[in-house]
Amino acid sequence: MSMKEKPEAGNWRNPLSVENAGAARIAGSLTLGRELRRKTAAGVALGTFVIETPVPATVNALALAGFDFVVLDMEHSTIDFTRLELLIAASQAAGLATLVRPWGEDTGLIGKILDMGANGIMAPHVDSPERARAVVEQARYAPQGSRGLCPLTKYDSLGEPLQALNESTYVVIQIEGRKALGQMAGIAAVAGIDAVFVGPYDLAMSMGVPPGSAQVFAAAEKLAESVPGGPTLGIYIDDPAKCADWAARRFALQVVSFDGRMLSNGARSVATQARQGLRTRNSKT
Numbered sequence: 001m002s003m004k005e006k007p008e009a010g011n012w013r014n015p016l017s018v019e020n021a022g023a024a025r026i027a028g029s030l031t032l033g034r035e036l037r038r039k040t041a042a043g044v045a046l047g048t049f050v051i052e053t054p055v056p057a058t059v060n061a062l063a064l065a066g067f068d069f070v071v072l073d074m075e076h077s078t079i080d081f082t083r084l085e086l087l088i089a090a091s092q093a094a095g096l097a098t099l100v101r102p103w104g105e106d107t108g109l110i111g112k113i114l115d116m117g118a119n120g121i122m123a124p125h126v127d128s129p130e131r132a133r134a135v136v137e138q139a140r141y142a143p144q145g146s147r148g149l150c151p152l153t154k155y156d157s158l159g160e161p162l163q164a165l166n167e168s169t170y171v172v173i174q175i176e177g178r179k180a181l182g183q184m185a186g187i188a189a190v191a192g193i194d195a196v197f198v199g200p201y202d203l204a205m206s207m208g209v210p211p212g213s214a215q216v217f218a219a220a221e222k223l224a225e226s227v228p229g230g231p232t233l234g235i236y237i238d239d240p241a242k243c244a245d246w247a248a249r250r251f252a253l254q255v256v257s258f259d260g261r262m263l264s265n266g267a268r269s270v271a272t273q274a275r276q277g278l279r280t281r282n283s284k285t
Contacts, residue, residue: 016151017159026157029092033119033170036069036097037194040232040252044243045069047099047253049236051077052260056090062259063094071099071122071255081116088117099172105131110138111147117154120170122197127179129186136192139171144192170194172234172253176202181219188227195253196227197234212238224249 017023039045047069050058054077062070072079072087079087084100091098100113101122110121123135137145141162155161171192176199180187188196198220204211207219224233234253235246238261243254257265 011160012162014151014156014159014161016156017161018156019159023157026154027164030117030119030154030157031164031168032069032092032095032097033168033194036119036170037168039068040195044247044252044254045097046243047071047097047255048262049073049101049255049258050079050087051258053263054079054083054087054259056086058259059087059091059096060094063091063096067096069097069099069119071101072118073101073258075101075103075124081112084113085116092117092119097170099170101174105134108138108148110135114139114147114165114169115150115152119168120172120194122172122174124174124199125176125202126173126187127175127177128183129190132173132187132190132193135173136171136190139169140166140192172197173231174199175223177206178203179206181223184223184226188230193231195232195234196223197253197255198223198236198251200236220251221249224251 036045045068046066048062048067049071050062051073054072059070070091072084072091074084088098088100097119099120099122100118101124102109102113110123113121121135121139126132126135138147139145141147141149144166149162158164172195173187173190173193174197175181175184175187184196200216200220201211203219204213204216207213207215209215220235227233232253233249233251234255235251237243237246237254237256240256243256246254
């Protein structure tokens with residue numbers, strides 16, 4: 001396809017588009033990335049990882065907890081494509097914008113995930129502008145990228161699906177290695193990136209320091225200084241009490257804890273309170 005043809009392709013009008021209540025609901029679920037972009041621009045979007053308990057009940061609980069988005073993690077979990085489709089549907093039904101972290105750089109992987117209805121991608125281990133451009137190429141239709149088009153029936157909910165999906169797909173580039181720190185300006189300058197996201201655990205491993213080390217968070221702060229504008233800054237946070245501190249440093253895309261950790265913490269708190277009450281009762285008898 002020539003460069004002259006690309007703008008026309010990007011403005012393609014779907015001849016099979018439908019306008020009714022069902023179409024409006026489907027279109028809303030497919031374009032939740034716009035809401036994520038709005039929330040980061042307004043202050044902070046709060047999300048969490050789904051890793052250890054990847055079932056629809058988990059995403060329902062996270063929506064009820066008040067999260068803005070979830071990251072369905074295929075890199076470290078047992079999530080396969082069959083389960084991923086169910087989780088995307090459950091997340092969007094609950095109104096949660098849904099990002100997916102793929103397990104690697106397989107050709108076609110990003111496009112396949114987005115065709116399943118995900119609102120965006122969190123690409124792991126991006127350490128160069130070239131890799132960042134490759135992610136954008138796979139995530140966006142022409143003229144912004146080269147994502148392949150399949151005229152799926154759910155896209156009949158969109159009058160101009162290429163434009164709508166390009167505008168709403170949320171692309172996150174994850175910084176997890178020492179090499180990437182030296183190329184931050186070039187990575188952040190790649191057109192089509194929505195957010196540059198710090199993964200502190202793998203970054204610590206790359207730097208040869210323990211997770212949670214001051215050097216890792218100093219590197220994150222330096223990243224903020226090297227990216228004064230452009231993409232949103234994002235970071236994974238273990239302790240929710242630190243969210244305000246990172247917001248003050250302009251990290252607006254915040255992924256706080258993960259499903260298994262929160263379940264464990266909540267269960268531990270319940271058991272501790274119950275046993276404290278039992279001990280108090282026993283001491284009075």
